[in-house]
Amino acid sequence: MAVHNLAKNFGSLQAVRGISFQVPAGSIFGLLGPNGSGKSTTIRMLCGLMRPSAGGGQVLGLDILTRAEEIKNNIGYMSQKFSLYEDLTIAENLHFFGNIYGLTGHQVTARCAELYTRMKITGRENQLVGTLSGGWKQRTALACAFIHQPRLLVLDEPTAGVDPVSRRLFWELLDGLAADGITILVTTHYMDEAERCHLVALMEDGNLHAFGTPRQLMAEAGMDSLEDVFIDMATGGDVYRQESR
Numbered sequence: 001m002a003v004h005n006l007a008k009n010f011g012s013l014q015a016v017r018g019i020s021f022q023v024p025a026g027s028i029f030g031l032l033g034p035n036g037s038g039k040s041t042t043i044r045m046l047c048g049l050m051r052p053s054a055g056g057g058q059v060l061g062l063d064i065l066t067r068a069e070e071i072k073n074n075i076g077y078m079s080q081k082f083s084l085y086e087d088l089t090i091a092e093n094l095h096f097f098g099n100i101y102g103l104t105g106h107q108v109t110a111r112c113a114e115l116y117t118r119m120k121i122t123g124r125e126n127q128l129v130g131t132l133s134g135g136w137k138q139r140t141a142l143a144c145a146f147i148h149q150p151r152l153l154v155l156d157e158p159t160a161g162v163d164p165v166s167r168r169l170f171w172e173l174l175d176g177l178a179a180d181g182i183t184i185l186v187t188t189h190y191m192d193e194a195e196r197c198h199l200v201a202l203m204e205d206g207n208l209h210a211f212g213t214p215r216q217l218m219a220e221a222g223m224d225s226l227e228d229v230f231i232d233m234a235t236g237g238d239v240y241r242q243e244s245r
């Protein structure tokens, strides 16, 4: 994906102020930034859900201004709340999302068999989602987002509230998907996860504060962790000023 001078204004508020970057297919791309920095607005424009005020870009090789519908059909979206039906089983949730994406019953059944193994949700296919732990729900939500074989996965804080073992397993699944050429756009507030991204964009007040590999960002800032780079940006180099706000 690539964007050029992408901008969005809400009245006089400049939510995204003309950002440009390029992300190769098959990358795990982390979009980081404090609350209100413009991440969701950027994602909405990339997914073809919101028209930019200025600038443009391509996602999956499609122009975000003119091919928004095709882009939407090739995206799998997973929200922080997982958006699963708790009173349906894993299998029923997968069938529900498969039907929404227009797959036939046979197609969904074939996809389910593949996804149970791939997403490590084998053995509890017929268990109600409401009775599953956070990690199982998270992997089920990933399977649902991936049921129609999208080429781009958009994951909005996908590991919030999930234990460390499940988080690690989840990131291993993402590594596998990226290795198969799926592009993954992820937002997270966990800097250990940000360091697992191939590319990271740090947003601040609608601007792109930094963009590159985690190593590049740390080297440029002369810091040994992405957390330090992030905190330095978010506090303008003065952590105590931010804390006392």
Ligand SMILES: Nc1ncnc2c1ncn2[C@@H]1O[C@H](COP(=O)(O)OP(=O)(O)OP(=O)(O)O)[C@@H](O)[C@H]1O
Binding pocket: 010, 013, 015, 033, 034, 035, 036, 037, 038, 039, 040, 041, 042
């Ligand atoms: N539809 C809208 N109308 C008016 N203002 C909006 C709208 N959507 C977002 N904003 C404003 O644009 C700015 C950027 O918001 P955005 O949701 O993109 O930030 P964010 O980085 O995703 O934040 P968070 O981490 O809290 O989700 C904020 O000041 C927000 O209040």
